Amino acid sequence: MNLDLKGKTAIVCGATQGIGLASAVELALLSANVTLVARNEEKLREALETLDSSAGQLHRYFVADFSDHEQVKEAVENYLRLCPDVHILVNNTGGPSGGPIIEAETEQFLKTFQMHVINNQFLVQSVVPSMKNAGYGRIVNIISTSVKQPIVGLGVSHTIRGAVASWGKTLSLEIAQYGITVNNVLPGYTETARLDAVLGMRAKSQNKSPEEVAREMEAGIPIRRFTKAEETGAAVAFLCSPAAASINGVNLPVDGGRTESM
Structure with a gap:
């Protein structure tokens, strides 16, 4: 397997x-040159130090706050002037705060749409030309199992992530002929800061401890535990590899079997 x-x-x-x-770490372990993107430069520098470079990889980072589209645009354009060749893009942006969808303000939807759909669209338009030239491209969108099975209390996130899933599927049909695949990875309950926030929100609303809520949630997962971030990162890295060349346009749940739909 290549x-x-x-x-x-x-x-x-x-x-x-x-x-x-976790995705960046796994890609580096497969010998890719990895460029990290986030809004906190200090944390980017720390993260860069965790990446494997034993195969002579050159890792970089650039700062961009995905709540500010113009800043993202400027940062990406500056980066591509220095490093124009990109073969892999992992679109991954944090979701909005939770709460009943009926109580969500219109601005929440607009802001989240821009953070996810608009920024993803700009990033793809920026890197696909170099992927076409190379005859190799992998685009992976980190979304959520909520596009298949909604999670109570995260309505705005579901709405926009569903839009990303549809956008990714459409894109996969248009550019596969150039050797570029587009896939959506759908994490379930994963051991991240996002899960901690969900546990806290549910604990407060149910008047329970976060530990009790976690036990109840784990009981509903066939493997009886939350997914580790590195397990999801491994799935992302595989989809980016040459071995996954014919996997295109799929929604891949990484959730321990929790999603009940096919």
């Missing part, structure tokens, strides 16, 4: 923690 990414360059968004960082 998993070798030596000579390939990956941009990983939201890469200082959680699934983004």
Whole structure:
């Protein structure tokens, strides 16, 4: 099985923690050059030090706050002027705060749409030309199992992540002819700061401890535990490899079997 990414360059968004960082670590282990993107430069520098470089990889980072599209645009354009060859793009952006969808303000939807759909669209338009030239491209969107099975209390996130899933599927049909695949990874309950926030929110609303809520949630997962971030990162890295060349346009749950739909 050919998993070798030596000579390939990956941009990983939201890469200082959680699934983004785990994906970057796994890509580096497959010998890719990895560029980390996030809004906190200090954390980016720390994350950069965790990446394997035993195959002579050159890892970089650039700062971008995905709540500010113009800043993202400027940062990406500056980066590509220096490093124009990109073969892998991992779109990964944190979701909005939770709460009943009926109580969500219109501005929440607009802001989240821009953070996810608009920024993803700009990033793809920026890197696809170099992928076409190379005859190799991998675009992976980190979304959520909520596009298949909604999670109570995260309505705004579901709405926008569903839009990302549809956008990714459409894109996969248009650019596969150039050797570029587009896939959506759907994490379930994963051991990240996002899960901690969900546990806290549910504990407060149910008047329970976070530990009690966690036990109840784990009981509903066939493997009886939360997914580790590195397990999701491994799935991302595989989809970016040469071995996954014919996997295109799929929604891949990484959730321990929790999602009940096919």
